[in-house]
Amino acid sequence: MISILAIFRKIAFLEGCSFLALGITMPLKYKWDMPTPNYWVGMIHGVLFISYVVFLLVIWRRYRWTFKAIFWSLVASLVPFGTFVADKLIFSVAAEK
Numbered sequence: 001m002i003s004i005l006a007i008f009r010k011i012a013f014l015e016g017c018s019f020l021a022l023g024i025t026m027p028l029k030y031k032w033d034m035p036t037p038n039y040w041v042g043m044i045h046g047v048l049f050i051s052y053v054v055f056l057l058v059i060w061r062r063y064r065w066t067f068k069a070i071f072w073s074l075v076a077s078l079v080p081f082g083t084f085v086a087d088k089l090i091f092s093v094a095a096e097k
Contacts, residue, residue: 004062008055009091015052016083018045023080052077063094 022045025038053074060070069090076082076090 004055004058005091005095008052008059009087009095011048011051011055012077012083012087012091015045015048015077016081018048019080019083021045049077052083059094065094069094 018041021041022038025041028034029038056070056073059065065073073086073090076086
């Protein structure tokens, strides 16, 4: 059976990828007047971001992470490449426990 933390790490990776994809689709929308890719990537990113936050709250309760770990995990979701760094510094350490 796959753990909640393993699912969360996959969601975090996908959320980070979708955030970076927005960096590609935003110029398409505003510079070349192609809004469709940004619409789909934005919707996918929104769903993944909400999933990230919900799973983070579940993990906070189930694994009793510190407030500091939760805070930096939330900050990581707001910064490009942040979820990738958080996976190495926070999520992988928690997975080893």
